[in-house]
Amino acid sequence: MRIGILFIDNMLATSALNALEVWHAARETALVRSRSTVTGDSGELSGHQATPNSRIIVETIAVTDLSVQLSSGLSITAQRVIPGADDNLADDVNYDVIYVPALWRNPRSIIKKNQALVDWLRLQYESGAILNATGTGVCFVAETGLLNGSAATTHWHYFDQFARDYPEVNLKRQHFITESGRIYCAGSINALMDLTIHHVHRFLGHSIADHLARHFSAEVRQPFDRLRFDQSKSDLHPDEEILQVQLWLENNIAKPNLNMREVADLFGLSQRSLNRRFKEATGTTPIEYLQRLRHTEACELLKKSNLAVGDIAARVGISDASYFSKLFKRRSDLSPNEYRTTTRAKLFNLKP
Helix, strand or coil: CEEEEECCCCECCHHHHHHHHHHHHHHHHHHHHHHHHHHCCCCCCCHHHHCCCCCCEEEEEECCCCEEECCCCCEEECCEECCCCCCCHHHCCCCCEEEECCECCCCHHHHHHCHHHHHHHHHHHHCCCEEEEEHHHHHHHHHCCCCCCCEECCCHHHHHHHHHHCCCCEECCCCCEEEECCEEEECCHHHHHHHHHHHHHHHHCHHHHHHHHHHHCCCCCCCHHHHEEEHHHCCCCCCHHHHHHHHHHHHCCCCCCCCHHHHHHHCCCCHHHHHHHHHHHHCCCHHHHHHHHHHHHHHHHHHHCCCCHHHHHHHCCCCCHHHHHHHHHHHHCCCHHHHHHHHHHHHHCCCC
16 A cells, blocks of 8 residues: 655645654554464454555655745755656656645645646556545636536635636535545644544544553544545535535534524525525434434444533533533433443444
8 A cells, every 4th residue: 555745845844754754663563463363362353344445655856846845934845756747747756645734824836836746646546545634725726627516625724716716616614624525624733643544444443543542642532433524425415505505513512502494594595495505405403303313413422432521512602501411311211321331331342
């Protein structure tokens, strides 16, 4: 498995080094666990989980010169460069996963100077690569035309410019991550971490991904599926405006006393129209949908955190812990503490 991390002049170093270090750690963890399995030592992974893709090659790639200048005044050295305009691109190494970093400030001038990279990205994608771009680095992928008619996101500060420059791309302003086939866009460096952990989970399994998530990002993070817009699943219902309402509710479950009239006003709808369209699109009302979101989030926090019940109630927008417990028991037939005890017993008693 070959991972390519692009180094580009004027890039934000963390948007490249973040993925680089996670994949290096993933490789080392997979190798150690694979050796432990072979030698018969005990480990968290069983043999059939440890061996696949344990041989991971991580390379850094520059466009024209191995030495890349950063906006901070530092320079960083890549391991290889992409073929130039006079070279045969077909002879280049093919990558399974490629990362395009974010650029510091307006990306236009950097993109104009690096058109060879646009051609290289298109060829790599046609050869089967998964493309990941962060922030303004998404512009390089947009330049290839591969995002035309598909969803993308970028850094919030450049939403309007991106929409003007690439009108055929379906810009998702309220999503931190978008997925369109084999193209992933992350709106921020934090979102890139979630995206990279997702790829590690996909290729190396839950145990290694969870191990890395705890080491690189110890705080409670939002799940990848909550952050992303998935192009392949966007047609579950055709009401784009209701999709945006759903996303807003998902991102604001911690707000206490959410009023659906105010939500309707926010989206330029009457409350009656919101309720009718939401029910037609999703089969449930907005308030029922919000309650389900809150319950799901509360279940996750009870299973995976040591937060007190009152703190969990506050995190899902309910200020009264007693009322939260009553609502939770109505949905689960268990109190929050009973649910925590039961699910944790299941989690920690699982045999490999």
